[in-house]
Amino acid sequence: MNERNDKQYERYRRLRKRKTNRPIILILTFSIIMIAIAILGSLLLKGSEEHVILNPTDTQPGLTLDDDISSGIEESGKQQSSTDDTEWNLTLVNKWNPIPDNYEINLVEVPGGEKVDERIYEPLMEMLEAAKKENWDQLPKVVSGYRTQEKQQKFYDEKIAEYKQQGYSENEAVEQAKQWVAVPGYSEHQIGIAVDINGATYDLYFWLQENSYKYGFIFRYPAGKTDVTGTAEEVWHYRYVGVEVATEMYEQGLCLEEYLDRIEK
Ligand SMILES: [Zn+2]
Missing domain, CATH: 3.30.1380.10 (Muramoyl-pentapeptide Carboxypeptidase; domain 2)
Incomplete structure (x- = not known):
């Protein structure tokens, strides 16, 4: 009888221990999962922000x-x-x-x-x-x-020549050309x-x-x-x-x- 009682008591203690531990284990597991989600989430968010900054026009x-x-x-x-x-x-x-x-x-x-x-x-x-x-x-x-300055000068001179060929005077040709080709340096x-x-x-x-x-x-x-x-x-x-x-x-x-x-x- 005594031995049986002892065994039963032992079993009871183990069960009680498991029961009292269960909420703690649950809370711990839940916390770990939440922390993992939070870390993962922030990593993902960080990744997409960097992507936007590096490549702002990638839309x-x-x-x-x-x-x-x-x-x-x-x-x-x-x-x-x-x-x-x-x-x-x-x-x-x-x-x-x-x-x-x-x-x-x-x-x-x-x-x-x-x-x-x-x-x-x-x-x-x-x-x-x-x-x-x-x-x-x-x-x-x-x-x-x-x-380059030389290239711009070439474009400019060509435009002036084009207007002069159309019968414009030197001054008129320059004025016309300036409408379309910037003066070199400008x-x-x-x-x-x-x-x-x-x-x-x-x-x-x-x-x-x-x-x-x-x-x-x-x-x-x-x-x-x-x-x-x-x-x-x-x-x-x-x-x-x-x-x-x-x-x-x-x-x-x-x-x-x-x-x-x-x-x-
Ligand atoms: Zn242009």
């Missing part, structure tokens, strides 16, 4: 940027502007503002052989690929990228962040006008702003300013001169 064309993505872009924009080459993307070059002295750029070749500032290569290619995917079978071509092409783009059809330009800002490019010389830009409408000329600025300009209908004027105030 499908035609889609509007959602809040998350645009805040990621703003962050990357801020990171850029805190470095030494702060405002390179906002450098103003027009008929009243020559290219800055000792302006330094690293050039990289784009398909077709033209060269651009390496900092605009990726967004430019993404924009051209998106244009191709959206509307055309072929990649729109960069027909003019970076130009062309955005000389800082490597502007491109002239050619597509198979004119539709390309309508697409670019509505979508280029997503890649950081602006329709630099719209018809309605010729007094402000000092340049006649050029549907093929796109200039890089960065996604954040381009989006603001697009949404508010500002040209670069108007935008810079506004942020200086």
